[in-house]
Amino acid sequence: MAYKSGFVALVGRPNVGKSTLLNALLGRKVAIATPKPQTTRNRIVGILHRPGAQVVLVDTPGVHRAEHKLGERMNKTARLSAKDADLIWHIIDLSRAPNQEDRWVANMSRESRVPVWLVMNKADLVESVKERWEPYRALMDYQNQFVVSAARETGLSVLVDETLSFMPEGDPYYPPDMVTDQSEDFYIAEVVREQVLELTREEIPYSVAVTVEERTARKPDLTYIRATIFVEREGQKGILIGEGGRMLKEIGRRARGELEAYYGHQVFLDLWVKTRERWRDQDAWLRRLGYEEPER
Numbered sequence: 001m002a003y004k005s006g007f008v009a010l011v012g013r014p015n016v017g018k019s020t021l022l023n024a025l026l027g028r029k030v031a032i033a034t035p036k037p038q039t040t041r042n043r044i045v046g047i048l049h050r051p052g053a054q055v056v057l058v059d060t061p062g063v064h065r066a067e068h069k070l071g072e073r074m075n076k077t078a079r080l081s082a083k084d085a086d087l088i089w090h091i092i093d094l095s096r097a098p099n100q101e102d103r104w105v106a107n108m109s110r111e112s113r114v115p116v117w118l119v120m121n122k123a124d125l126v127e128s129v130k131e132r133w134e135p136y137r138a139l140m141d142y143q144n145q146f147v148v149s150a151a152r153e154t155g156l157s158v159l160v161d162e163t164l165s166f167m168p169e170g171d172p173y174y175p176p177d178m179v180t181d182q183s184e185d186f187y188i189a190e191v192v193r194e195q196v197l198e199l200t201r202e203e204i205p206y207s208v209a210v211t212v213e214e215r216t217a218r219k220p221d222l223t224y225i226r227a228t229i230f231v232e233r234e235g236q237k238g239i240l241i242g243e244g245g246r247m248l249k250e251i252g253r254r255a256r257g258e259l260e261a262y263y264g265h266q267v268f269l270d271l272w273v274k275t276r277e278r279w280r281d282q283d284a285w286l287r288r289l290g291y292e293e294p295e296r
């Protein structure tokens with residue numbers, strides 16, 4: 001039988017569980033997932049390998065009402081990923097009713113002229129799935145629908161099997177041992193940002209960006225990493241550092257734990273906090289912090 005390969009865009013409003021689903025399908029964490037909306041800011045690729053087939057899963061930022069250039073880029077990233085895919089999974093949260101953002105996603109998916117499947121997540125949180133799905137099924141004409149729980153890992157094998165058989169014939173896009181296209185530095189920065197999102201509130205999670213400045217193997221079993229957390233205002237810097245440096249220490253402690261598990265050896269994580277006013281609205285800073293203008 002001919003080899004099958006294709007791209008699937010995971011689109012949806014913020015917080016429906018796109019990144020959690022991607023990680024569950026890959027059996028490995030490639031995208032950070034937090035209870036805060038707008039966690040994912042970049043297009044993240046995860047590659048699913050099966051005998052005779054390859055599915056390239058593209059996690060996208062949640063579609064939302066943008067208030068900054070960063071937000072506009074996030075929405076554009078989602079739209080372009082959908083347009084370029086062989087299949088779109090419109091992911092929704094069954095525990096909540098559809099809102100304007102879900103309607104935008106449905107319209108965007110329809111306009112892309114790519115086949116769209118409705119993937120209804122968080123089934124573990126609801127009693128009657130059928131009562132909840134009606135308003136979602138009315139959003140557009142979906143070609144297929146699935147009920148899953150990314151957290152409990154239910155309903156996933158049917159979704160994967162049907163997706164595999166739906167993929168067009170073609171050569172693999174990625175080598176067989178590749179699980180993601182993300183760089184090591186991007187992953188490290190995201191692990192740090194995830195802890196900032198977990199530990200801070202209000203506007204801070206949205207005002208933060210992280211870059212890795214240095215990564216060196218000091219010994220075969222020790223990696224030194226220096227990273228900077230950027231915030232938009234001096235006051236935010238104070239909160240992030242915390243009394244006696246306590247907050248920053250806690251962010252570092254948790255991120256280091258995760259990075260040590262990833263590397264399988266000791267990590268020395270050196271964290272710094274800097275202020276860059278209104279970086280979310282400045283092209284040069286967005287570029288420098290890894291939020292490129294999506295092409296086209």
Ligand SMILES: Nc1nc2c(ncn2[C@@H]2O[C@H](COP(=O)(O)OP(=O)(O)OP(=O)(O)O)[C@@H](O)[C@H]2O)c(=O)[nH]1
Nearest residue numbers: 015016017018019020033034038039040062150151
């Ligand atoms: N109960 C339950 N919670 C889930 C499920 N899937 C995801 N979550 C939770 O929902 C929250 C959001 O998950 P994410 O994976 O970050 O959502 P996302 O759609 O990628 O979010 P954005 O990056 O904001 O677009 C997290 O707290 C997850 O743990 C699920 O199947 N059941």
